[in-house]
Amino acid sequence: MSEPSKAVLMQTNKLCKTFSNGGVQQHVLKNLDLTLYKGDFTVIMGSSGSGKSTLLYAISGMDKPTLGEILFEGQDITGLSNDQLAVFRRKHCGFVFQQIHLLDTMSVLDNVLSSAYLVQKDRKAAVNRAKQLLTEVGLDASKWMKFPAQLSGGEAQRAGIVRALINTPTALFADEPTGALNSAAGASILGVLTEMNSRGQSIILVTHDLKTALRGNRILYLRDGVMVGELQLSSYSGADGPERQEQVRAFLADLGW
Numbered sequence: 176m177s178e179p180s181k182a183v184l185m186q187t188n189k190l191c192k193t194f195s196n197g198g199v200q201q202h203v204l205k206n207l208d209l210t211l212y213k214g215d216f217t218v219i220m221g222s223s224g225s226g227k228s229t230l231l232y233a234i235s236g237m238d239k240p241t242l243g244e245i246l247f248e249g250q251d252i253t254g255l256s257n258d259q260l261a262v263f264r265r266k267h268c269g270f271v272f273q274q275i276h277l278l279d280t281m282s283v284l285d286n287v288l289s290s291a292y293l294v295q296k297d298r299k300a301a302v303n304r305a306k307q308l309l310t311e312v313g314l315d316a317s318k319w320m321k322f323p324a325q326l327s328g329g330e331a332q333r334a335g336i337v338r339a340l341i342n343t344p345t346a347l348f349a350d351e352p353t354g355a356l357n358s359a360a361g362a363s364i365l366g367v368l369t370e371m372n373s374r375g376q377s378i379i380l381v382t383h384d385l386k387t388a389l390r391g392n393r394i395l396y397l398r399d400g401v402m403v404g405e406l407q408l409s410s411y412s413g414a415d416g417p418e419r420q421e422q423v424r425a426f427l428a429d430l431g432w
């Protein structure tokens with residue numbers, strides 16, 4: 176039986192981003208036509224400076240493209256004002272970065288709730304969801320009233336993921352989410368992301384790291400602002416270790432990574 180076709184999350188049409196650096200124009204994204212699908216764990220790879228973060232910021236409404244169109248669930252977001260984009264992001268996008276940026280003066284729970292209250296009117300429901308999500312990512316009640324300085328890097332990133340998911344975003348965007356963590360903490364964060372994706376959360380993640388890339392079911396490779404490679408994989412199960420690793424390595428080696 177053939178697999179049912181996936182719903183489209185977003186499409187870009189001739190997406191371009193140009194920066195002006197000291198009067199010199201740098202064309203970072205060049206006429207990108209890209210389709211991303213709901214439920215996918217999409218990984219964007221490419222060498223340093225290839226435009227991965229720029230792409231992530233453009234498709235998540237964090238930055239505006241220079242030219243081209245972004246259709247997010249069919250809605251063209253390129254014409255939105257800054258205020259409209261802020262509303263769009265709050266409703267549809269969760270963000271996880273290498274630097275976690277929790278507010279130092281707030282507890283873990285309040286950090287999460289401060290994002291929830293921007294969107295959700297039902298405070299009791301928000302508190303319940305925050306506690307449930309914190310528990311699901313491995314932060315039990317003993318951590319909820321701690322301040323960011325009292326957390327390990329991995330715990331802080333777990334809180335960051337909960338903050339990103341608290342408003343049930345259509346897509347979770349992640350830029351090197353394990354980049355600042357040791358390998359054990361990084362692996363546990365990848366476990367959390369994999370689990371969220373297995374429950375249907377669409378994830379778009381930028382990374383340099385092979386172990387991180389293995390979690391994706393679709394790997395896109397960017398070179399000088401152009402998409403030059405794509406690898407489709409099964410969803411990550413953990414049971415397909417060496418074979419999957421070899422497949423991804425070979426894909427990257429072909430691209431000169």
Ligand SMILES: Nc1ncnc2c1ncn2[C@@H]1O[C@H](COP(=O)(O)OP(=O)(O)OP(=O)(O)O)[C@@H](O)[C@H]1O
Nearest residue numbers: 194195196203221222223224225226227228229230
């Ligand atoms: N705000 C900006 N102003 C000017 N130039 C920028 C800006 N943001 C990015 N660039 C330039 O665009 C290019 C691509 O940057 P980007 O951060 O998207 O690359 P990347 O592939 O994510 O790199 P890395 O893997 O090193 O993080 C770089 O040459 C960078 O200097």
